[in-house]
Amino acid sequence: MTAFTKSINVLYRCAVLFRTEKLKETGLNGYQNTYISNICRNPGISQDQLSKLIYINKSNVTRQLAALEQMGFITREASPTDRRVLLVYPTQKAKDLYPYIQQILGEWNDYLTSDFTEEERVLLSSMMERVMEKATDYVSENSFRKKGK
Numbered sequence: 001m002t003a004f005t006k007s008i009n010v011l012y013r014c015a016v017l018f019r020t021e022k023l024k025e026t027g028l029n030g031y032q033n034t035y036i037s038n039i040c041r042n043p044g045i046s047q048d049q050l051s052k053l054i055y056i057n058k059s060n061v062t063r064q065l066a067a068l069e070q071m072g073f074i075t076r077e078a079s080p081t082d083r084r085v086l087l088v089y090p091t092q093k094a095k096d097l098y099p100y101i102q103q104i105l106g107e108w109n110d111y112l113t114s115d116f117t118e119e120e121r122v123l124l125s126s127m128m129e130r131v132m133e134k135a136t137d138y139v140s141e142n143s144f145r146k147k148g149k
Helices: 002-026 033-041 047-054 058-070 092-112 118-141
Strands: 074-078 086-090
Touching: 002 092, 033 047, 033 058, 033 074, 033 086, 033 092, 047 058, 047 086, 058 074, 086 092
Parallel strands: none
Antiparallel strands: 074 086
């Protein structure tokens, strides 16, 4: 099974390099598209909710959001119901870039599966969905994701 996880890791790193190259002119790197995409789909999401949604620890999310805010892609506002909670909103700059990010992700998927039949694409997608669900179930069920443990 080592080869399987190694393959996923290599695939992820190559995808980051691809996105970084495609996003070079925007000032974003290949990691930040995840933030823009999720914030555009969930305007007003809290930093904590975003952290859980994308499976990245809170301190890394805070750092990336600070950078995105400085670049003018997002704004953060205190929640009207709890001033300790910061809500994240996309700016028009992020909204304008979002379709391009989606296009880049589609290009990468098309490139990776260009030699596959439609049946193989469907099967791979289904199997990867199952693997992802298993991984997220593990994270959700284990103590390292729960506060104080």
